[in-house]
Amino acid sequence: MAKTYSYVVLVEKKPVCKGKNLKKMLKEARKKYPEKKISIRYEYPEEILVAIIQI
Amino acid sequence: MPSFKYKKQESGLFRKVLRPVIELEAYSEVTNDWLVLQNILADTGADISMLPRSLGEALVLDIMRVKKVQIKGVAPEARVNVYIHTLKFKLNSKQFNLPVAIADSDNVPPIFGRVKGLDLFNANFKKGKVLQL
Numbered sequence: 001m002a003k004t005y006s007y008v009v010l011v012e013k014k015p016v017c018k019g020k021n022l023k024k025m026l027k028e029a030r031k032k033y034p035e036k037k038i039s040i041r042y043e044y045p046e047e048i049l050v051a052i053i054q055i
Numbered sequence: 056m057p058s059f060k061y062k063k064q065e066s067g068l069f070r071k072v073l074r075p076v077i078e079l080e081a082y083s084e085v086t087n088d089w090l091v092l093q094n095i096l097a098d099t100g101a102d103i104s105m106l107p108r109s110l111g112e113a114l115v116l117d118i119m120r121v122k123k124v125q126i127k128g129v130a131p132e133a134r135v136n137v138y139i140h141t142l143k144f145k146l147n148s149k150q151f152n153l154p155v156a157i158a159d160s161d162n163v164p165p166i167f168g169r170v171k172g173l174d175l176f177n178a179n180f181k182k183g184k185v186l187q188l
Contacts, residue, residue, distance in 0.1 A: 005161055007109065010093075020161070022109035030086060039078075039091035042107060042165050046065040 003046055010039040018043075056177075057147050058187045062094070075186040077167060082143035083114045089145065090114070092165060097178065097186055101168030104155045105137065110165055111157030115140055118157045126156055135163060146188060151175055 007022045008015050011033045017025045022040065029038055061073035075097045080089045090113065103126070111118050118138045125134045137156035144153045153172050167173060179187040 005107070010091075020109075022113055026086070026113055037091065038086075039093055040110060040113065041093040042095075042110065044064055044074075044094070044164055045162075046067055 005045050006043045008041040008043060010041060011036045013037075013039065015041075056187050058185050059097075061184055061186070073183055075180060077146075077186065077188065079167065080145040081114050082145075084116055085113060095165045095167045097173060097180075097188075098166045098168055099173060099178070101166045103139070103170050104153055104168040104172045105135075105163060105166040106155055106157050107161040107163050107165060108158055109161050111138070111140070111155070114142055115157065123159070124156075135160065146176075149175075 006018055006020055007025065008018045009022070009025045009029045010016065011029055016029055016033075019025055026038070026040070059075065059077045062076050063071050064074050066072035076094045077097050078091060078093050079095055081092050082088075083090050092110065106114075108118070118140065121138050121140060123136050123138055126137055127134050135156075136159040138159070139154055139156050141152050141154050144151055151171065154170060173188075176188040181187065
């Protein structure tokens with residue numbers, strides 16, 4: 001796992017691209033696979049995760 | 056009742072750690088269809104759900120059309136600027152409107168928090184291995 005985040009775009013549950021520019025990756029995936037189910041996976045950076053959120 | 060196996064991920068402290076991450080569908084007004092979001096941390100410590108900026112921008116045409124607010128984490132000085140939107144989500148066949156804080160950064164994980172999120176379900180965290188919702 002990397003030191004920083006990344007996104008993975010999946011088509012019908014199969015990864016088709018990985019990177020930081022999600023907008024571009026989604027646009028390309030939608031263009032190439034117009035009728036397929038698209039998923040997005042956020043890849044966590046390698047760090048300690050303490051997630052407490054207060055509004 | 057959907058169940059999600061905890062996923063093993065890298066950790067700076069433990070090397071490997073199991074985390075309760077789930078999969079949700081979210082309606083995108085950008086693509087006008089439902090997108091599947093994976094690796095969403097189910098977090099009972101979070102008042103509100105949160106998405107990193109790029110993920111928010113995949114769902115909302117203009118995240119900045121609402122007022123920017125600050126939320127804080129475990130350390131009071133650790134504040135994040137966010138835009139709060141109400142978005143349509145689905146988990147299995149259950150559809151619900153979820154208030155989501157879209158961060159102005161991608162360095163925050165996607166989180167499924169309590170308000171109008173986890174609180175809708177009988178969440179059962181089973182011995183650090185499986186989450187049932």
